Amino acid sequence: MSTTYTSYWRDAQRYLTGGVSSNFRINPFTGQPMYLSRADGAFIYDLDGRQFTDFFMGHGACPLGHNRPEIAKAMRQVFDVGFFAEFDHPLTLELAKKIVRHVPSAERVRYTNSGSEATLLSIRLARGYTGRTRIVRADGHFHGGHDYALPNNLATFTDRDNPGDRVSRIVRYTAGVPETIGETLYLIPWNNIEVFDKLARSKGHEIAAILMNPIDYNNGCIGSSTEYLQAVRRICDEHGIMFILDEILSGFRTGISCAQGYYGVTPDLSLLGKALTNGVPLAAIVGKEKIMAKMMDPVDPVIAGGTFSGNLMGCAAGIASLTIMEQPGFFETWHERVDTFYETVQAIFDEQDFPAVVQGLGCTFGIYVGSREPVRNYRDMVESTNPALRTALFRKCMEKGLYFHTDFTVSAQHDGRLLAESAEIMREAVRKAKETL
Ligand SMILES: Cc1ncc(COP(=O)(O)O)c(C=O)c1O
CATH class of the missing domain: 3.40.640.10 (Type I PLP-dependent aspartate aminotransferase-like (Major domain))
Known part of the structure; x- marks a missing residue:
């Protein structure tokens, strides 16, 4: 953790309750908040200027991209x-x-x-x-x-x-x-x-x-x-x-x-x-x-x-x-890219025999880690989730520059190349997460 982050966090806790403005700001995988210096398109930048490809998009509030x-x-x-x-x-x-x-x-x-x-x-x-x-x-x-x-x-x-x-x-x-x-x-x-x-x-x-x-x-x-x-x-x-x-x-x-x-x-x-x-x-x-x-x-x-x-x-x-x-074809072009991404990530899980399922509808998706079966209800979800493996996967993703939080969105600014690169990063993260099994 960098000095900038640590000193900001320490200082923030002296002025903001819990160091944040909302309970939902604590990242479920790191247990800590992320603080931004700026956001643009598909990217967010932390206080040290480190760039992340953002799959959170402000709790789904910015599906068109940051700072459009x-x-x-x-x-x-x-x-x-x-x-x-x-x-x-x-x-x-x-x-x-x-x-x-x-x-x-x-x-x-x-x-x-x-x-x-x-x-x-x-x-x-x-x-x-x-x-x-x-x-x-x-x-x-x-x-x-x-x-x-x-x-x-x-x-x-x-x-x-x-x-x-x-x-x-x-x-x-x-x-x-x-x-x-x-x-x-x-x-x-x-x-x-x-x-x-x-x-x-x-x-x-x-x-x-x-x-x-x-x-x-x-x-x-x-x-x-x-x-x-x-x-x-x-x-x-x-x-x-x-x-x-x-x-x-x-x-x-x-x-x-x-x-x-x-x-x-x-x-x-x-x-x-x-x-x-x-x-x-x-x-x-x-x-x-x-x-x-x-x-x-x-x-x-x-x-x-x-x-x-x-x-x-x-x-x-x-x-x-x-x-x-309202632009003609806007959603179709976007969703085509998004669906390819979901398929690619699922194929990576399957190829590596990693127990995880990608479920997406439109630009927002979930990744259930712990089973290969589709999740249809909350019993499926809670009973099949492997919390430790899930945390390991998303921590590795974050270490490698992909940001995940509670719900996942592929914005309209995530282009095909960025999504392909992100999928490759996930491949590596899966390999590392498997070592914790
Ligand atoms: C389905 C749903 N309803 C309501 C809300 C509350 O919206 P807000 O955070 O703007 O108060 C949220 C926020 O995440 C939500 O996901």
């Missing part, structure tokens, strides 16, 4: 407008028009500053609109950092004793989250329509909404299916339950219409963030006009907004990001 010139230019133009808070501006509307054009569920838009704020607001809106309290969540899905989202929020904290025929138990609340929160939730095994159907039949009258991710990239990469999502849609319609898709991480990865377009199922509300602006703080709740209108109810509105909602920097970045994504 088009986005930087759009933000510089905001300085000409004069940056301010608490007012809308034509840029606010321009972004909303683009979102409505591309995202199937978007009839109306309301901006928030973060994804967590958007998922929290969607829960309040569903409750306010339906007059019911309970929220159904998929056991193990991540929806950010607020109290309703934290119980059982990752695969490692799920009710794995659930045989798949009942509501799941909350196995972890997280310090500071009261157990009364659990009384407002039902957690169910994901991709299991029978449990949701049974629950809706018996308790539908108390359920305001079901909230889930259409593709789970927080636990690697596990997809859903059109059949499952269609069945959820049907049950929601039968019981007056609101269907909410969290597309904070899945949005704009499989295409500009997000995962809902990919699966062809339209929810009542959706949450967008991260890729919407490619690294600039802004998120949004979008949905059916009549539901969204509850926010402006003249008698008893669902309060939604704040000083920085719809901030101009975020709106400018969002317009620039969507303009890039």
Whole structure:
């Protein structure tokens, strides 16, 4: 570890809690935070100027690449407008028009500053609109950092004793989250329509909404299916339950219409963030006009907004990001490169008889280390993972200049040559990791 890093880290711990600005900033493989001096395209540079090919891309917030010139230019133009808070501006509307054009569920838009704020607001809106309290969540899905989202929020904290025929138990609340929160939730095994159907039949009258991710990239990469999502849609319609898709991480990865377009199922509300602006703080709740209108109810509105909602920097970045994504063939060319990379890395694992599986959908992927079998659910994932081998592999990758953190993205700026070089580095890392077996 370099002197610059060590002294920065020591100093940071005297001023920043834990030396970082977010709990999620500790790298799971090194146990330490990474500090950057700058980021550009597919690369990040640490405090010593060491270059890494980045497969984290800001927690999936920058799939178009770091420091995209088009986005930087759009933000510089905001300085000409004069940056301010608490007012809308034509840029606010321009972004909303683009979102409505591309995202199937978007009839109306309301901006928030973060994804967590958007998922929290969607829960309040569903409750306010339906007059019911309970929220159904998929056991193990991540929806950010607020109290309703934290119980059982990752695969490692799920009710794995659930045989798949009942509501799941909350196995972890997280310090500071009261157990009364659990009384407002039902957690169910994901991709299991029978449990949701049974629950809706018996308790539908108390359920305001079901909230889930259409593709789970927080636990690697596990997809859903059109059949499952269609069945959820049907049950929601039968019981007056609101269907909410969290597309904070899945949005704009499989295409500009997000995962809902990919699966062809339209929810009542959706949450967008991260890729919407490619690294600039802004998120949004979008949905059916009549539901969204509850926010402006003249008698008893669902309060939604704040000083920085719809901030101009975020709106400018969002317009620039969507303009890039609107280019004909943009996703196709990108995904072709990405799929070749997934295949190449899988072939490297197979050739070296290394127990690991690459699962990717669009530009975001997971690598499950410990087994050669595909991972379809959290039980598969937790039971088959070899944590020591996984850590060994990704530590070796990082020593050799590839950066991995919690979820993995191949940005639009990772060109074919860089991906081929990265795969070769992984080949070497696999060889080294095998020595630890
Ligand atoms: C699926 C999902 N929902 C919500 C969030 C929360 O978003 P934010 O970090 O912007 O609060 C995240 C963040 O990683 C996420 O992956």
